[in-house]
Amino acid sequence: MMDWTDRHCRYFHRLMTRRAMLYTEMVTAPAIVHGPKPRLLDYSDAEHPIALQLGGSDPAELAQATRIARDWGYDEINLNVGCPSDRVQSGCFGAVLMEKPDLVADCVAAMIGESDVPVTVKCRIGVDEQVPEEVLPDFIDRVHRAGVRHFVIHARKAWLQGLSPKENREIPPLNYPLVEQMKRDFPDLTICINGGITSLAQARELLARGLDGVMVGRAAYHDPASVLIGADSLWGEDFSPDPIDLVENMKPYIEQHLQSGGRLHQITRHMLGLFTGRPGARLWRRVLSENASRSGAGSEVLDLALDQVRAGV
Structure with a gap:
């Protein structure tokens, strides 16, 4: 890994x-x-x-x-x-x-x-x-x-x-x-x-x-x-966050990373598979892959990608 x-x-x-x-x-x-x-x-x-x-x-x-x-x-x-x-x-x-x-x-x-x-x-x-x-x-x-x-x-x-x-x-x-x-x-x-x-x-x-x-x-x-959402049930705990909410919850972390001089794609490259098997997954990956590495890219790219998922639900 x-x-x-x-x-x-x-x-x-x-x-x-x-x-x-x-x-x-x-x-x-x-x-x-x-x-x-x-x-x-x-x-x-x-x-x-x-x-x-x-x-x-x-x-x-x-x-x-x-x-x-x-x-x-x-x-x-x-x-x-x-x-x-x-x-x-x-x-x-x-x-x-x-x-x-x-x-x-x-x-x-x-x-x-x-x-x-x-x-x-x-x-x-x-x-x-x-x-x-x-x-x-x-x-x-x-x-x-x-x-x-x-x-x-x-x-x-x-x-x-x-x-x-x-x-x-x-x-x-x-x-x-x-x-x-x-x-x-x-x-x-x-x-x-x-x-x-x-x-x-x-x-x-x-x-x-x-x-x-x-x-x-x-x-x-x-x-x-x-694989991971619902895994806590193995410990007898009910924790199953919605993937769309996860994206929203990542935004403060992403903003902090960008403010410290980081690039958006350094984080979003790990998020490409989040919606695998769901409507809009292909467009989610495409928007992030094509835009997150551009200079100055910020959370608006994440919003655009998330719109593709919401449209497909």
């Missing part, structure tokens, strides 16, 4: 669900240690609960990044051991770390030593020629013994050679039963599932099988209303 779930996206998504944990884009530990910390770590208080997702493979560097991030008050620190992109592999982190469980254990132990919130791990079921039924339980056991009690498992293998990141999200077959087996094998751990989940109904079904949580990525981005 790099370049997608930035702070503007997360603020927008928080208006649809009060309870779901929001995750940042993956931020590398070296970037936090050596880079512009406020730009990488700042977020709105409205985004809570929020998890910072880190990438890295150097225990000392990850510990330092965790220590720095502590001042920002995140609710969770997550180590990404699932991303298959080439640039991630070249840095020896992401899914390639599935081959190095002892190093992952060292990393999380160092992070836990510097964190005052839970440290969690997002992983795959295996990579390349690994046998997931053998690799995954061993990986969980070793990393758990280092102190991690919460795993988010993308229920696909990652092929580090031969498949693009997009293909790695679609081609390797999903293996939900293996993730469910991990919950039975490690009943005291929090086991969440990720991969191929496109609806709230599907999330309910997976939770009914005994899993502790469901992570939804791209479906929540492309069709956020269908």
Whole structure:
């Protein structure tokens, strides 16, 4: 979700669900240690609960990044051991770390030593020629013994050679039963599932099988209303805002962003899928796509786009 779930996206998504944990884009530990910390770590208080997702493979560097991030008050620190992109592999982190469980254990132990919130791990079921039924339980056991009690498992293998990141999200077959087996094998751990989940109904079904949580990525981005509005019912709460009201509720945030020198499209690019499947959705996307990036564009563009939706209702 790099370049997608930035702070503007997360603020927008928080208006649809009060309870779901929001995750940042993956931020590398070296970037936090050596880079512009406020730009990488700042977020709105409205985004809570929020998890910072880190990438890295150097225990000392990850510990330092965790220590720095502590001042920002995140609710969770997550180590990404699932991303298959080439640039991630070249840095020896992401899914390639599935081959190095002892190093992952060292990393999380160092992070836990510097964190005052839970440290969690997002992983795959295996990579390349690994046998997931053998690799995954061993990986969980070793990393758990280092102190991690919460795993988010993308229920696909990652092929580090031969498949693009997009293909790695679609081609390797999903293996939900293996993730469910991990919950039975490690009943005291929090086991969440990720991969191929496109609806709230599907999330309910997976939770009914005994899993502790469901992570939804791209479906929540492309069709956020269908996935996020109503999600709080999973916690027994009735919170289902109307998408048109959400647009109105975004306006103060957008105005503040514009007054600070930001551009409209930096926010509205995350809002294109809000009305997916509804009358006027195509024109909503078109108006925003064609006008929001123009110099001086303001909330009048949002109003024009919203008129297309209202006309189609």
